[in-house]
Amino acid sequence: MTMEACVLCPRPMSGVTEWQNAINALGFELALEVEQIPPVTRGHLPATWQGRQAGFECSVIPLSDLTETYPEINFGGPWACVYAFYFAAISSCAGVWIAVAACVRQLDGIAFDPQEGHLLAGEDAIHYAHE
Numbered sequence: 001m002t003m004e005a006c007v008l009c010p011r012p013m014s015g016v017t018e019w020q021n022a023i024n025a026l027g028f029e030l031a032l033e034v035e036q037i038p039p040v041t042r043g044h045l046p047a048t049w050q051g052r053q054a055g056f057e058c059s060v061i062p063l064s065d066l067t068e069t070y071p072e073i074n075f076g077g078p079w080a081c082v083y084a085f086y087f088a089a090i091s092s093c094a095g096v097w098i099a100v101a102a103c104v105r106q107l108d109g110i111a112f113d114p115q116e117g118h119l120l121a122g123e124d125a126i127h128y129a130h131e
Contacts, residue, residue: 001088002086002087002088003086003087003088003093003115004084004085004086004087004114004115005084005085005087005096005097005100005111005112005113005114006061006066006082006083006084006085006111006112006114007082007083007085007100007103007104007107007109007110007111007112008063008066008075008076008077008079008081008082008109008110008111008112009079009080009081009082009083009103009104009107009108009109010078010079010080010081010107010108010109011080011081011107012038012060012080012081012083013037013103013106013107015036015037016032016034016035016036016037018106019032019037019099019102019103019106020032022102022103022105022106023098023099023102025102025105026098026101026102026105026126026129028049028098028101028102028129029049029050030047030048030049030054030094030095030098030099031047031048031049032045032046032047032099033045033046033047033048033055034046034047037058038058038059038060038083042058042059042060043057043058043059044056044057045057045058047095047099049091049094049095049098052091053089053091053092054089054091054092054094054095055092055095056085056086056087056092056095056096056099057085057086057087058083058084058085058086058099059083059084060081060082060083060084061082061083061084062082063075063077063079063082065082065084066082066112070114070117073112073117073119075110075112075119076110079109083100083103085099085100094129097125097128097129098129100125100129101125101126101128101129104120104121104122104125104126105122105125105126109121110125111125111128113128
């Protein structure tokens with residue numbers, strides 16, 4: 001079963017270096033193994049977490065995709081960039097939520113877990129990644 005997560009941000013990440021530095025600043029052992037991130041590229045983003053493959057699918061989607069699919073959720077905003085992540089394996093789940101937490105912290109955004117219907121900001125997103 002494929003699961004998903006989203007990050008709503010005021011701007012996109014400037015590149016892999018910014019995202020990797022944000023991950024490192026949180027103390028997670030996730031290494032992004034890509035040269036470019038969305039919106040430049042989309043699809044599978046390889047990553048390694050604690051020696052295991054933890055890659056995931058990632059793309060930039062319009063905010064309207066979320067607001068139309070989940071009209072009962074107030075996403076706030078305005079959000080200039082929405083990253084959508086898709087994953088199935090446990091190690092990929094860890095990779096996604098670490099990448100999400102770093103993005104939320106770095107860009108002062110919010111995370112959305114569609115499976116649970118939860119919005120997570122700041123430390124809550126980081127705590128979620130640790131779990």
